[in-house]
Amino acid sequence: xxxxxxxxxxxxxxxxxxxxxxxxxxxxxxxxxxxxxxxxxxxxxxxxxxxxxxxxxxxxxxxxxxxxxxxxxxxxxxxxxxxxxxxxxxxxxxxxxxxxxxxxx
Numbered sequence: 121x122x123x124x125x126x127x128x129x130x131x132x133x134x135x136x137x138x139x140x141x142x143x144x145x146x147x148x149x150x151x152x153x154x155x156x157x158x159x160x161x162x163x164x165x166x167x168x169x170x171x172x173x174x175x176x177x178x179x180x181x182x183x184x185x186x187x188x189x190x191x192x193x194x195x196x197x198x199x200x201x202x203x204x205x206x207x208x209x210x211x212x213x214x215x216x217x218x219x220x221x222x223x224x225x
Contacts, residue, residue, distance in 0.1 A: 130163060
């Protein structure tokens with residue numbers, strides 16, 4: 121898979137929150153498959169995904185996309201509307217949204 125992302129800085133507060141979420145999802149895990157969380161977790165904004173076969177991703181195309189939609193990198197606060205969980209096995213067209221929860225009314 122090919123992608124373009126913006127990686128953001130983490131903080132001790134952020135790491136503590138990620139630890140809490142990780143522990144909630146892995147509560148009671150006692151198999152050999154359970155692994156400690158890799159730290160630090162690097163928050164990021166994935167701007168684009170593509171399949172690597174014949175991809176035409178380029179930094180120039182990414183800059184054109186951001187110039188067309190400047191709010192992608194806008195620093196203003198955003199209102200998160202929902203969170204979703206995806207199964208990303210296989211090619212992008214095979215990805216499946218497993219669950220989506222609205223966070224607002």
